[in-house]
Amino acid sequence: MTPDLNLRISPRTVQRETVDKLRLAIFSGLFQPGSRLVESQLCTQLGISRPSLREALRSLEAERLIEIVPNRGPSIPALSWEVATAIYEVRELLEVEAAGRCALRISPEQLRDLEKSLSAFEEAASSNDSLAQVMTAADFYSIILANCGNPILEEVHRGLVARISFFRGRSMSLDGRAQSSLAEMREIFESIAAGDEKAARKASKQHVLKAKAAAKISMDSGL
């Protein structure tokens, strides 16, 4: 059985660079939901040709980060609350499972990294930088997902979280949400550190439910 090291370095092609840039732009809320993305504008802004841009857009379309309607072009989908709810439900399913598995199998070094990322979030939570809060919180989850022992679980979860990045930024700005989020995450961390699968599952479930509730509040108030 060859380990099949993934040693191949991947040259950064224009396409990949473009996908990453656009994805980040979407995460940071640069484009409003519902707004249309005009190819020619993006081409000049990114300094690339139309074929390259269109390839990148197809990738993002398949990730469900943008929508492409024939003859109307790409746009940022406006997430309905029904779909958002559905995403949170599946996220709960995956995240609870991941936290439970993580509690049973995480290595000491990774546990230290997890603690570090929790501290980073703690620092961000006391500031008002909601982007930093979302980013550090994402780091925290991604460590958990990376240590659940199932790369597919991680991959699917990442895809889903990406689609609700819009809500995450907004709900983090809610009064007190960052602090209560911190408390919930700390409980998840401590359950995992104790190797208590059941507690990790419970804490994780609680956290997602609270996040969903916060998202609903921010949506109702904001629209």
Next chain:
Amino acid sequence: MTPDLNLRISPRTVQRETVDKLRLAIFSGLFQPGSRLVESQLCTQLGISRPSLREALRSLEAERLIEIVPNRGPSIPALSWEVATAIYEVRELLEVEAAGRCALRISPEQLRDLEKSLSAFEEAASSNDSLAQVMTAADFYSIILANCGNPILEEVHRGLVARISFFRGRSMSLDGRAQSSLAEMREIFESIAAGDEKAARKASKQHVLKAKAAAKISMDSGL
């Protein structure tokens, strides 16, 4: 609350047509795992231009149905057993949940459709057409997933099942697998028909586990 009917007709563009055709080709096993897809060949075979093909390939790449390594081009990924296991595990998570929800909320008409699809599979199972078996079985699941009340669950599940289509075809040809699969599916159906959530979950879990075991056998014997 506007129903927001999806009344917009979507013109069949070359890109979508191409994606569908290639996806079907992959499902039916036309391309061997690990084999490379040469752009120029596909262009002439499909009768389309290279930019259109490349857009389609980017879509399939994002769906993880093909891999694109820079400067080496697209190829069919060879699914390792570790990844396949991971997929089956997540599939179990999703499918069990869907079956349970479906048992509580499916409508009488949809239940009839489900019964019909079960009959269709029964017929296919007694034949030797393994492609028909896979297709009709897929119909059965897709009805369950479509009635679980969560479109995201359905979407993610579809994506995962697509990636193990290779195994599904092979394991269905195993001696007696189609028949035992039929028995398992019938149990799922009857649990759902009875509105028994717990039984539906249990039967569904059993079915996925058996499918995974069959896939493992077919992989070990085939390689």
Next chain:
DNA sequence: GTCAAGCCGATTGTCTGACATTCTTGCAAT
């Protein structure tokens, strides 16, 4: 005969330019 180096064809990454089709928008007419 084996192994390494280097060359060459094949393939991909990317761009430019073009054109038909379709959508949008503004305006005129009823």
Next chain:
DNA sequence: ATTGCAAGAATGTCAGACAATCGGCTTGAC
């Protein structure tokens, strides 16, 4: 106000081109 039409903008699709890169084959050295 609503309808219909026309101009402009944007997209879908193609053809062709060229540099960069990869894989295999030949060649040469030992």
